[in-house]
Amino acid sequence: xxxxxxxxxxxxxxxxxxxxxASLVAYIRATPALAASLGxxxxxxxxxxxxDGNLNFVYIVLSEAGSVVVKQAxxxxxxxxxxxxxxxxxxxxEASALQEHGRLCxxxxxxxxxxxxxxxxxxxRYIKPPHIILRKGLIAGVQYPxxxxxxxxxxxxxxxxxxxxxxxxxxxxxRVSQYCGNVELCRLTEQVVFSDPYMVSxxxxxxxxxxxxxxxxxxxxxxxxxxxxxxxxxxxxxAQALIHGDLHTGSIMVTTDSTQVIDxxxxxxxxxxxxxxxxxxxxxxxxxxxxxxxxxxxxxxxxKEWILKTIEESWNLFQQKFVGLWNKHKDGNGExxxxxxxxxxxxxxxxxxxYMTSLFHDxxxxxxxxxxxxxxxIAHVEDFDSIEDASKRASCERRALDCAKAILKGRRQFExxxxxxxxxxxxxx
Amino acid sequence: xxxxxxxxxxxxxxxxxxxxxASLVAYIRATPALAASLGxxxxxxxxxxxxDGNLNFVYIVLSEAGSVVVKQAxxxxxxxxxxxxxxxxxxxxEASALQEHGRLCxxxxxxxxxxxxxxxxxxxRYIKPPHIILRKGLIAGVQYPxxxxxxxxxxxxxxxxxxxxxxxxxxxxxRVSQYCGNVELCRLTEQVVFSDPYMVSxxxxxxxxxxxxxxxxxxxxxxxxxxxxxxxxxxxxxAQALIHGDLHTGSIMVTTDSTQVIDxxxxxxxxxxxxxxxxxxxxxxxxxxxxxxxxxxxxxxxxKEWILKTIEESWNLFQQKFVGLWNKHKDGNGExxxxxxxxxxxxxxxxxxxYMTSLFHDxxxxxxxxxxxxxxxIAHVEDFDSIEDASKRASCERRALDCAKAILKGRRQFExxxxxxxxxxxxxx
Ligand SMILES: Nc1ncnc2c1ncn2[C@@H]1O[C@H](COP(=O)(O)OP(=O)(O)O)[C@@H](O)[C@H]1O
Ligand SMILES: Nc1ncnc2c1ncn2[C@@H]1O[C@H](COP(=O)(O)OP(=O)(O)O)[C@@H](O)[C@H]1O
Ligand SMILES: [Mg+2]
Ligand SMILES: [Mg+2]
Ligand SMILES: [Mg+2]
Ligand SMILES: [Mg+2]
Ligand SMILES: [Mg+2]
Numbered sequence: 084x085x086x087x088x089x090x091x092x093x094x095x096x097x098x099x100x101x102x103x104x105a106s107l108v109a110y111i112r113a114t115p116a117l118a119a120s121l122g123x124x125x126x127x128x129x130x131x132x133x134x135d136g137n138l139n140f141v142y143i144v145l146s147e148a149g150s151v152v153v154k155q156a157x158x159x160x161x162x163x164x165x166x167x168x169x170x171x172x173x174x175x176x177e178a179s180a181l182q183e184h185g186r187l188c189x190x191x192x193x194x195x196x197x198x199x200x201x202x203x204x205x206x207x208r209y210i211k212p213p214h215i216i217l218r219k220g221l222i223a224g225v226q227y228p229x230x231x232x233x234x235x236x237x238x239x240x241x242x243x244x245x246x247x248x249x250x251x252x253x254x255x256x257x258r259v260s261q262y263c264g265n266v267e268l269c270r271l272t273e274q275v276v277f278s279d280p281y282m283v284s285x286x287x288x289x290x291x292x293x294x295x296x297x298x299x300x301x302x303x304x305x306x307x308x309x310x311x312x313x314x315x316x317x318x319x320x321x322a323q324a325l326i327h328g329d330l331h332t333g334s335i336m337v338t339t340d341s342t343q344v345i346d347x348x349x350x351x352x353x354x355x356x357x358x359x360x361x362x363x364x365x366x367x368x369x370x371x372x373x374x375x376x377x378x379x380x381x382x383x384x385x386x387k388e389w390i391l392k393t394i395e396e397s398w399n400l401f402q403q404k405f406v407g408l409w410n411k412h413k414d415g416n417g418e419x420x421x422x423x424x425x426x427x428x429x430x431x432x433x434x435x436x437x438y439m440t441s442l443f444h445d446x447x448x449x450x451x452x453x454x455x456x457x458x459x460x461i462a463h464v465e466d467f468d469s470i471e472d473a474s475k476r477a478s479c480e481r482r483a484l485d486c487a488k489a490i491l492k493g494r495r496q497f498e499x500x501x502x503x504x505x506x507x508x509x510x511x512x
Numbered sequence: 513x514x515x516x517x518x519x520x521x522x523x524x525x526x527x528x529x530x531x532x533x534a535s536l537v538a539y540i541r542a543t544p545a546l547a548a549s550l551g552x553x554x555x556x557x558x559x560x561x562x563x564d565g566n567l568n569f570v571y572i573v574l575s576e577a578g579s580v581v582v583k584q585a586x587x588x589x590x591x592x593x594x595x596x597x598x599x600x601x602x603x604x605x606e607a608s609a610l611q612e613h614g615r616l617c618x619x620x621x622x623x624x625x626x627x628x629x630x631x632x633x634x635x636x637r638y639i640k641p642p643h644i645i646l647r648k649g650l651i652a653g654v655q656y657p658x659x660x661x662x663x664x665x666x667x668x669x670x671x672x673x674x675x676x677x678x679x680x681x682x683x684x685x686x687r688v689s690q691y692c693g694n695v696e697l698c699r700l701t702e703q704v705v706f707s708d709p710y711m712v713s714x715x716x717x718x719x720x721x722x723x724x725x726x727x728x729x730x731x732x733x734x735x736x737x738x739x740x741x742x743x744x745x746x747x748x749x750x751a752q753a754l755i756h757g758d759l760h761t762g763s764i765m766v767t768t769d770s771t772q773v774i775d776x777x778x779x780x781x782x783x784x785x786x787x788x789x790x791x792x793x794x795x796x797x798x799x800x801x802x803x804x805x806x807x808x809x810x811x812x813x814x815x816k817e818w819i820l821k822t823i824e825e826s827w828n829l830f831q832q833k834f835v836g837l838w839n840k841h842k843d844g845n846g847e848x849x850x851x852x853x854x855x856x857x858x859x860x861x862x863x864x865x866x867y868m869t870s871l872f873h874d875x876x877x878x879x880x881x882x883x884x885x886x887x888x889x890i891a892h893v894e895d896f897d898s899i900e901d902a903s904k905r906a907s908c909e910r911r912a913l914d915c916a917k918a919i920l921k922g923r924r925q926f927e928x929x930x931x932x933x934x935x936x937x938x939x940x941x
Contacts, residue, residue: 247745253696253699255748256692256698256748259688259689260688260689260693264689266685266686267682269681270682278850281853282852283852308853308854308863309859309863312848312866312867315848319848320676321749321750321751322749322750322751323749418707419741419744419745419748423707425737425741426711433734433738434737434738434741437738437742438741
């Protein structure tokens with residue numbers, strides 16, 4: 084955790100004021116870019132704070148002629164309070180990543196209309212109803228036929244175009260350097276994903292007493308600890324691409340034909356597998372939660388199949404699209420695989436297979452780590468939390484945990500996503 | 513290659529003037545820190561340019577009461593000329609790394625007395641005779657009984673203390689960001705070590721016609737190309753420690769009881785194995801060159817044994833010292849292996865073994881790559897170049913090349929440095 088929170092006077096000297104509904108209206112009226120997004124009709128605004136109590140404050144602002152979402156970072160973590168200070172600069176990195184990823188994948192990222200660094204404030208496109216947070220759709224049992232295709236596209240484009248496969252080393256290092264500044268958010272991830280679940284920590288909790296032994300087993304599993312050490316080092320050391328950094332199903336808004344990725348405040352140059360794993364791992368969590376949501380009206384069997392199919396397609400389409408981009412741009416600025424060296428199609432194809440296999444194993448490792456931390460760490464997921472019967476919830480969580488542990492330790496044995504899915508299916512205890 | 517060289521007028525506007533013996537004397541007289549290193553006696557200075565024609569200009573300056581070495585970077589690569597521009601900022605990174613590594617390992621790094629960024633000029637301790645460049649000692653067949661111990665100490669301290677095993681993520685990322693600026697030198701390495709040898713390039717040369725087929729075989733070895741791609745990506749992506757970046761036997765000055773490491777202008781946060789490999793790989797090159805230096809007076813058999821022993825001890829002592837530092841500082845600021853997680857001695861020991869095995873394989877990979885490029889790439893080594901008989905030279909080089917190719921491809925099969933040495937010995941064709 085960082086140094087103590089700045090006082091109100093210090094914050095004011097930095098040009099920062101925490102807004103509320105009323106002061107936000109005044110701010111909008113004084114800010115042409117925001118006023119424009121509201122069609123200039125800033126007289127009667129409807130403002131609603133909808134931040135789901137996580138890190139930041141999020142306001143939906145509606146006028147008769149337009150709409151905008153305003154997100155403000157306060158100098159601490161909202162859900163913990165000012166006992167856990169957190170740099171407001173995360174808003175700068177979120178805005179930067181939204182702009183960069185938006186440029187690369189405009190169909191799946193909201194536009195940034197306005198950024199005020201001193202105020203740690205982003206104005207962006209309102210992702211309108213019927214869009215809902217994907218996690219809520221998964222809990223409700225809604226199928227999204229284009230989800231795999233869209234997320235594969237988003238991940239392939241944002242990761243490929245910010246990697247050394249596409250950019251010169253010079254450009255890459257410049258951007259790596261810039262995002263080194265988002266280190267406080269990286270440290271938060273280090274702590275809550277790669278450390279706390281594997282040790283005694285006041286932040287950890289789980290469905291007690293049912294999972295007491297399971298949580299203890301995680302803290303005493305030497306094999307797991309050896310694997311997590313490797314992933315933790317890779318997370319900090321390896322600047323492979325500009326990753327979203329928090330790509331769980333709560334950072335994705337969906338309808339049956341649209342998919343929008345929000346909230347990249349953890350963005351930095353890190354391992355690609357961390358994003359892919361976050362997405363796939365959270366789908367696996369959703370899968371294991373289904374038994375807790377099944378009822379007489381809906382046994383959720385079909386829905387579980389749809390989730391598995393979505394996992395399979397997400398990886399396979401991602402791989403296809405990513406390699407497609409690689410082939411398309413193989414004569415571009417990227418210096419990692421020079422055409423003069425990888426000068427025959429078979430060789431390039433073998434090199435790509437090797438690259439993708441290694442990325443697959445990274446994704447499985449990071450994905451499992453993200454699953455584990457959601458069951459025995461600080462921040463849980465609504466998928467499980469919404470299962471009221473604690474004993475039933477614990478059973479679902481235990482299956483997910485056992486699945487994650489096995490994949491984390493055995494990830495290098497998996498040669499295809501189909502094999503992973505077979506493994507997920509096999510866990511029925 | 514970078515943009516065209518700046519004109520003399522542009523350089524002057526930047527505060528830069530290339531010095532020569534005469535203008536250097538005036539510069540010294542006007543610079544208190546340099547004058548002080550000469551005991552204030554700047555009236556009758558003896559100045560000699562000794563740069564061995566590589567990248568920069570190096571002057572030894574002697575007075576009756578002191579001495580200093582002055583190194584100046586020009587905006588191009590000296591041995592190529594101004595057709596190959598190269599940022600003068602390399603002097604800034606060299607000075608920074610000399611200071612940082614010097615703080616961590618003062619016994620084996622010359623002190624920096626003065627740094628002038630605008631002039632790209634470093635004043636540092638003169639490493640006096642009888643110190644000579646290690647490579648020349650290896651060619652002459654001189655044994656250095658403390659070399660392994662000293663280099664193990666240098667590598668263990670500089671690498672451990674600049675890694676995440678010792679530093680907080682916050683400090684680490686700050687320094688990573690700073691050294692991202694040395695990207696032009698990284699790109700030079702990428703080109704000459706990881707790219708050119710594996711493709712047709714006007715910069716490549718070799719002992720022709722003897723090695724024509726061997727050079728071609730490197731350019732057509734798909735297995736080698738798959739391995740080199742992995743190493744090249746690791747070189748750019750993985751910010752593991754502040755590495756020297758050019759740690760061959762020409763960057764080390766020795767007597768029988770002193771070892772001094774110079775010339776870290778390629779320094780950046782990269783994989784530790786790149787430094788370790790550079791040192792070990794260049795010792796292996798020296799080993800294979802010995803048959804070319806053998807004569808009736810000295811068959812070099814004992815000397816070859818001494819080189820092998822030095823390779824073995826260098827790795828084993830490095831490993832011992834590195835793990836020793838890790839154990840000593842395991843409760844420090846480093847966040848990679850928290851004591852609350854790696855909370856029993858056996859677990860920590862297994863984690864360390866895993867880390868060291870992976871580092872060993874990285875070192876073997878990078879070391880082999882450094883060997884290969886010295887035989888079929890742009891810059892060769894005096895160890896071989898000083899063998900006058902081209903056919904004999906080619907035989908020595910071929911053995912070294914075959915050794916390097918096998919180690920690069922099979923590096924993960926080696927479990928100890930003794931096994932590597934057995935492999936080196938086995939190459940006698
Ligand atoms: N651009 C947007 N359009 C519509 N709703 C949004 C938008 N951005 C955020 N939200 C809503 O606000 C909630 C919190 O936003 P998020 O960016 O995830 O904040 P935090 O960083 O605090 O997690 C989201 O779950 C979503 O419901
Ligand atoms: N501090 C020093 N003391 C004595 N000689 C030095 C010192 N630094 C460099 N030299 C001499 O100058 C030569 C070139 O120096 P180096 O730093 O390797 O330059 P370059 O970057 O051009 O390779 C070395 O091989 C060595 O002989
Ligand atoms: Mg998350
Ligand atoms: Mg969020
Ligand atoms: Mg967030
Ligand atoms: Mg040198
Ligand atoms: Mg040099």
